[in-house]
Amino acid sequence: MRLARGRPTSDAAAVSSRARVVTGPVVADRGLVAVSGSVSWDDAAKDELYVAVEARHGRLLGASPESLLLGVLPAASSRGTAAIQVDKPVDPLLLDGLEVIQEYHRIWYGLPPVAVEATPARAAVAGPRGTGLFMSGGVDSMASLWRNLRRYPVGHPGRVTYALFVDFVGPAHLADLDGQHRRATTQRAGWLTGAMAEMGVTLVPVVTNFRVLDGYEFGTDWTRHSHGTLLAAVAHAFGPALSRVLIASSYWAGRLEPWGSHPLTDPRASTSSMTITHDNEQARRLDKLRQLVDWPAGLALLDVCSFWRERERPDVNCGRCEKCQRTMASLVAVGVEPSGLASFAGLDVSPGTIAAINRLGSNGLRGAWGDIQDQLPAERHALRRAVALLLARDRVATPLQRRLGRRALAVAKYVRGRTVAQRAGRRGVQDR
Numbered sequence: 275m276r277l278a279r280g281r282p283t284s285d286a287a288a289v290s291s292r293a294r295v296v297t298g299p300v301v302a303d304r305g306l307v308a309v310s311g312s313v314s315w316d317d318a319a320k321d322e323l324y325v326a327v328e329a330r331h332g333r334l335l336g337a338s339p340e341s342l343l344l345g346v347l348p349a350a351s352s353r354g355t356a357a358i359q360v361d362k363p364v365d366p367l368l369l370d371g372l373e374v375i376q377e378y379h380r381i382w383y384g385l386p387p388v389a390v391e392a393t394p395a396r397a398a399v400a401g402p403r404g405t406g407l408f409m410s411g412g413v414d415s416m417a418s419l420w421r422n423l424r425r426y427p428v429g430h431p432g433r434v435t436y437a438l439f440v441d442f443v444g445p446a447h448l449a450d451l452d453g454q455h456r457r458a459t460t461q462r463a464g465w466l467t468g469a470m471a472e473m474g475v476t477l478v479p480v481v482t483n484f485r486v487l488d489g490y491e492f493g494t495d496w497t498r499h500s501h502g503t504l505l506a507a508v509a510h511a512f513g514p515a516l517s518r519v520l521i522a523s524s525y526w527a528g529r530l531e532p533w534g535s536h537p538l539t540d541p542r543a544s545t546s547s548m549t550i551t552h553d554n555e556q557a558r559r560l561d562k563l564r565q566l567v568d569w570p571a572g573l574a575l576l577d578v579c580s581f582w583r584e585r586e587r588p589d590v591n592c593g594r595c596e597k598c599q600r601t602m603a604s605l606v607a608v609g610v611e612p613s614g615l616a617s618f619a620g621l622d623v624s625p626g627t628i629a630a631i632n633r634l635g636s637n638g639l640r641g642a643w644g645d646i647q648d649q650l651p652a653e654r655h656a657l658r659r660a661v662a663l664l665l666a667r668d669r670v671a672t673p674l675q676r677r678l679g680r681r682a683l684a685v686a687k688y689v690r691g692r693t694v695a696q697r698a699g700r701r702g703v704q705d706r
C-alpha cells in the first residue's frame with residue numbers, strides 16, 4: 275500500500291524529476307480507433323498512452339492533452355515526480371482544478387503535489403454536444419442513469435445519450451489488443467447494450483492502459499486515490515461528442531470520507547468545455563436501489579460483485595462476498611427478492627450467509643448495513659437480527675484491530691513502499 279508511505283519532498287532526485295507528456299493524433303489499429311500519446315520518465319522509460327474504442331465509435335474521440343495529463347497524474351504522484359510537462363496548451367480551468375484535487379490528496383494521504391508545466395489554452399471547444407455517463411453495471415451507475423433519463427427530456431443536452439463502459443487494464447501497447455476489446459469486456463458490454471438501447475442510450479466499450487501505467491493496487495491506490503482522476507481522463511478523450519460526463523457517487527453525502535472519486539475533487543477535473551459531474555450523492559445506496567425497482571431490465575443486470583474476476587459464471591454475481599450479500603439484503607429491504615433476478619439467480623441471503631461475512635471495517639459499510647437493518651420488513655426478523663449481530667461483532671472487533679493493526683499496517687506499508695521504489699528504480703515503471 276503506497277499511498278501513505280510519505281515520500282520526503284526534500285529528496286533531491288524527486289525534486290528534479292519531470293515527466294514529459296507528448297500528445298499524439300487519433301490513430302486507427304485494425305478494428306480500434308484511439309486517442310494516443312506517450313509519457314517519458316526521468317529514468318528513460320517511456321510509456322505509450324491510449325484510450326480506444328471500436329472503429330464504429332471513432333468519431334466520438336478527439337486528441338486531448340487534458341486526457342493524457344489526467345491519465346499520467348496518479349502514476350506521477352505515486353512515483354514522486356516533481357512536475358509533468360505537457361507539450362500542448364491545457365485548459366486553465368483544469369490547471370486550477372488540479373491544484374485543488376492535489377491539495378485534498380496531500381491533506382488526506384500526505385501525497386506531495388505534482389506541478390503541471392503547460393501553456394494555458396486560449397480557446398475551448400464549442401458547439402452542441404451531449405452528456406455521457408460512466409457505466410459499470412453496478413448500483414451507483416445504474417441509478418444515476420435511470421434518474422437522469424427520467425428527469426431530462428429526449429433531445430435535452432443534459433440527457434445521457436452515451437454510457438461509457440471502461441476496461442482500465444488494457445495492455446501496455448494498443449497493438450497488443452489485436453484490433454479488438456478483450457473478451458471479458460465484449461461479453462459484459464454485450465449484456466448491457468440491449469437494456470441501454472431500449473432507453474435510447476448507446477453503450478460505448480472503451481479500453482485504456484491508464485491504470486496499468488503504475489500497477490495500481492485495487493484496495494488502496496485505485497479506490498482511494500486514482501479512479502476519479504482516471505475516469506475524468508477518459509471523459510476528456512470524448513470532447514468531440516460530449517460536453518458533460520457523470521461519475522456516479524460512491525457514497526452518500528452524509529458518510530463521505532477520503533476517496534478516489536469524491537464530490538470535492540471530481541468536478542475540479544473539468545475544463546471550460548467538459549464538465550465532470552459527481553452525481554447523485556444525495557441518495558443512499560438503498561434509495562438508489564429503490565429508484566431501480568421501476569427499471570426491471572436494469573435491476574436484472576446488476577453486477578456488483580467484488581470477485582468478478584474469480585467467480586464461476588460471469589453473468590451471475592458470486593453471492594458470497596460482502597458486497598453481494600449487502601446488495602441482496604438491500605434488495606430484500608426494498609421489497610425485491612434477489613433470487614428472482616437473473617444476475618442473482620439461485621443465490622441466497624440468510625442469517626447463515628450474513629454470519630459468514632468476515633468484517634466490515636469502515637464507517638461507510640457499517641452505515642450501509644445500519645440502513646438495511648432499519649428498513650428490512652418486520653416479517654424478516656431473523657435477517658434483521660443477523661444484521662444486528664454483524665454490526666455488533668464489527669463494533670467489538672474494531673478497537674482491538676485499531677490497537678494491534680495500526681502498527682503492523684505501518685510496518686507493512688513502509689516495507690512495501692521501499693520494495694516498490696527499489697524495483698522501479700532498477701527496472702522502470704513497466705515492471706511495477
Ligand SMILES: [Zn+2]
Nearest residue numbers: 579592595598
Ligand atoms: Zn460477490
